[in-house]
């Protein structure tokens with residue numbers, strides 16, 4: 001009897017261990033989180049999302065001293081799965097674009113450039129009920145904790161993405177793996193320029 005009891009206690013303890021270690025390892029919820037006053041909370045867990053692609057020197061915002069910036073794009077995992085299946089973005093899709101400073105000089109490097117300091121975080125959220133224009137834009141500094149959506153309605157971020165992005169508001173023309181999917185699913189917007 002004592003042995004059975006001991007075995008039970010052991011089984012329960014191991015089950016607890018598995019449960020708690022799993023819970024601790026869970027990535028943060030990837031759905032957009034808003035503060036009580038309607039600001040978007042900085043999406044802290046985004047480096048565990050799906051990495052989309054990077055750009056070099058193609059930043060559309062002003063860079064310090066004309067420095068060539070790197071941009072790294074991440075998207076929420078559920079949105080990525082939906083895109084692979086449908087070539088479109090579901091409601092609550094969230095993109096993060098990191099902007100990194102660059103250098104060519106350091107350590108053993110002789111040619112080419114690499115990323116150094118994080119200089120900002122641009123975020124884009126698709127939410128058809130919360131935002132009248134469906135897509136909203138947020139600009140976080142390197143440490144800002146919460147940011148309001150860019151205003152007014154149809155601001156410069158929104159306009160450039162509306163007019164030039166290949167699929168809905170996303171610049172899939174610059175993300176080679178997503179571009180293949182969009183081509184196969186025929187979801188590229190009519191009239192968008194993909195070539196020069």
Ligand code: HEC
Pocket residue numbers: 054055058059060071072073095096097122123124137138139150156157158160161165169170171172174
């Ligand atoms: C003049 C055009 C233009 C403006 C204005 C603009 N963007 Fe973009 N955006 C781009 C291009 C081009 C890319 C893709 C290439 C890159 O930078 O890596 C992009 C990519 C993004 C991405 C990655 C996901 C995607 O849509 O492809 C986010 C997030 C983003 N921009 C946010 C913003 C925010 C926030 C603003 C305003 C503060 C803004 N953008 C203003 C052109 C623009």
